[in-house]
Amino acid sequence: MSAFIGLEQVWFSWPSGREVLRGVDLTLQRNDTLALMGSNGSGKTTLGKLIMGLLQPTAGKVCLDGRPVQEYSLAERGRRVGYVFQNPERQFFAASVADEIGFALGFRGFSPAEVEERVAELLAFFELEQYAQAFPFHLSHGEKQRLALAAVMALEPEFVILDEPSTGLDWARKNKLIKALEGIRERGVGYIIISHDHEFCRRLCRSAVTLKGGRLT
Amino acid sequence: MSRFPDTRTLLLIVLCFTTLALALGDPFWLAAVLALALAALAAMGISPARLGRRLKRYRGLFLVLVLAQSLTNSSGRVFLEWRGHVLLSSGGVQAAAAAVLRIAVILAAAMFLSRRNYQELVTALVQLRVPYELAYMVLLGVRFIPVFMEEFRTALTAIQLRGVDLDKVPLGRKIRIYSYILMPAVAGALIRARRVAVAMEARAFRARPRRTWLEWPRLHRRDWLLMAAAVAATAAVLALYWR
Numbered sequence: 001m002s003a004f005i006g007l008e009q010v011w012f013s014w015p016s017g018r019e020v021l022r023g024v025d026l027t028l029q030r031n032d033t034l035a036l037m038g039s040n041g042s043g044k045t046t047l048g049k050l051i052m053g054l055l056q057p058t059a060g061k062v063c064l065d066g067r068p069v070q071e072y073s074l075a076e077r078g079r080r081v082g083y084v085f086q087n088p089e090r091q092f093f094a095a096s097v098a099d100e101i102g103f104a105l106g107f108r109g110f111s112p113a114e115v116e117e118r119v120a121e122l123l124a125f126f127e128l129e130q131y132a133q134a135f136p137f138h139l140s141h142g143e144k145q146r147l148a149l150a151a152v153m154a155l156e157p158e159f160v161i162l163d164e165p166s167t168g169l170d171w172a173r174k175n176k177l178i179k180a181l182e183g184i185r186e187r188g189v190g191y192i193i194i195s196h197d198h199e200f201c202r203r204l205c206r207s208a209v210t211l212k213g214g215r216l217t
Numbered sequence: 218m219s220r221f222p223d224t225r226t227l228l229l230i231v232l233c234f235t236t237l238a239l240a241l242g243d244p245f246w247l248a249a250v251l252a253l254a255l256a257a258l259a260a261m262g263i264s265p266a267r268l269g270r271r272l273k274r275y276r277g278l279f280l281v282l283v284l285a286q287s288l289t290n291s292s293g294r295v296f297l298e299w300r301g302h303v304l305l306s307s308g309g310v311q312a313a314a315a316a317v318l319r320i321a322v323i324l325a326a327a328m329f330l331s332r333r334n335y336q337e338l339v340t341a342l343v344q345l346r347v348p349y350e351l352a353y354m355v356l357l358g359v360r361f362i363p364v365f366m367e368e369f370r371t372a373l374t375a376i377q378l379r380g381v382d383l384d385k386v387p388l389g390r391k392i393r394i395y396s397y398i399l400m401p402a403v404a405g406a407l408i409r410a411r412r413v414a415v416a417m418e419a420r421a422f423r424a425r426p427r428r429t430w431l432e433w434p435r436l437h438r439r440d441w442l443l444m445a446a447a448v449a450a451t452a453a454v455l456a457l458y459w460r
Contacts, residue, residue: 054374078378089405090368091375093397103397104379107386137404155380 002066003027004159004190005051005081010060012046020046022214023060030158032190035201038211044194045086047211048161051192052083082152086163086194088144091151092136097128100136101150108155118154126150126180142173146180153184160184160191166200178203219434222261224341226440226447227329230257233451234326238319241458244311247318250454254325263332268325279317286313335360340430349428357413361406368405372398 005028012021020043028034038044049055050062053069062069069077085091094100102119110118123129126146131139136147145165152160162181166174181204184191195201201208209216222230237250255265272279292308303309330338335356342352376394377383383391 052378073382073384074374074377075380075382079380083378085371085375090371090401091378093372093376093401095400104381107379107381107390135404137408151379 003063004030004032004065006061006063006066007051008061008063010047010050010057010062012043012050012055013058019214021050021057021211024211024214024216026209026216028159028190028192030190031185031188032207033185033205034190034192035205035208036192036194036211037196037198037201037208039196042211043214044211045163048083048163048192048194051161052081053077054083078157079155080158082149082155082157082160084145084148084152084160084162084165086167088141088148089137091148092144095135096133097136097139097147098123098132100147101154103151104155122150122154125153125183127176140173141168142170142176145169145173145177149177149180149184158189160189161194162191163194165193166195166197174200219437220337221437221439222443223434223436223440224330224333224337225344225436226443227333228341228345229444230447231326231329233447234329235323237451237454238322238326240455241319242315243458244314244318246454246458247315247322251318251322251325254322258325258328261329261332263328265325267331268321268328271324271328272321275320279320282316282320283313286316337432337434340432340434344434350423361409364409365402365406368402369398372401 005026007024007026010021010024010026011019013019024047036044036047046055050057051064051069053062053064053072053074056070064072064077064080072080092100094103098119101122102115105115105118106112119132120129123132126149128143128146128150131143131147136144139147149160149162149165165177165181169177178200181191181193185204191204193201193205211217234250234254238247241247241250255268258265258268287305287309290309290312291303291306293311294307295303295305296307296310297303297305333341338356339349339352342355343349373383376397381394383394386394
């Protein structure tokens, strides 16, 4: 079975010359759940962006479902792999929580009734019903994380990449996020969690890799 | 310790070059002013190659400018015509070249200040009698421009990552999408402005009517000479051009 996400000898350096990744190999299937760990500045987010094709490797190959990721348009990549930014606020652009979740559905040809139904379902799943008409920027950090995830899940992606999803969350909010991610895993959707929260990753991921000195261990 | 040239001297040089960029309309004159600006930058140890990299970023804008000037200015010799409409003429080419060179001169002029940090710029503006609060706010605003640009780019990426293929969306919907991008940038700017205001007040910004300065640079004789030369050269160029 060919890998859904495949990285082959991926090297990456910033234009300044700082080498971040040195020959990274990684293979993931659709329903894999992986924790990508490492200290600050080790290149975890960079690796996530390389998988999404938001950055291009200096050398090596990044493939999505057997094809180089750059062969897909940004929209195609987004439809197949959901990406939750490190700062969820940076991916909001609608005036209300409900609009934020339903944004892409309207563009994908869903009827208004279908959009409404799907949005209601996701609001309930991510426990955001009472904020349906709230301005996304006014939510708490935990709610913003769940909203970002709900907006990504509205597209029914085959895989999700979450960048530092537990940062700044207290125990109760972290548990809510864990519950939501467990639900996603039960649906057969795999994910990569980029984090240095060992306990959070241990509860959610079947495997873990650490990025150190530009290599995965 | 005072640096040479003083930041006020550099501000005057920037003013001289931007005045020339706006006043001159002939591409040959503008090219000469650009050459002068590049030579002055090189003399100050600022690589003119940096201007090339900056100009490269604006190539899309230049293309639009050239097309717009070619289509709207039909004077002079006609090079290209379609069903009685002049598409390219010598007047259009000259106007387009002048517009591009004008931007190049302004960008080159701004590079004179590239080795001054914002504190030096604030001090210079205050020494030029600009109220401190105003000088500080203007420079704070300027510092946020790259942040806004980055936010626009991120929002555009985020929208496409939600499965919206901008290349395949009809124009009307595309405009609607671009209007969405404004929202996070404006909201982000307001939120950031509020946070910065609170942080500044928490650090006693404007708590006292007078403030002290760690450095209060003085103008040297060389600065006065350089300023006089810059003003005289600008006046001479304008006098020759308008003769």
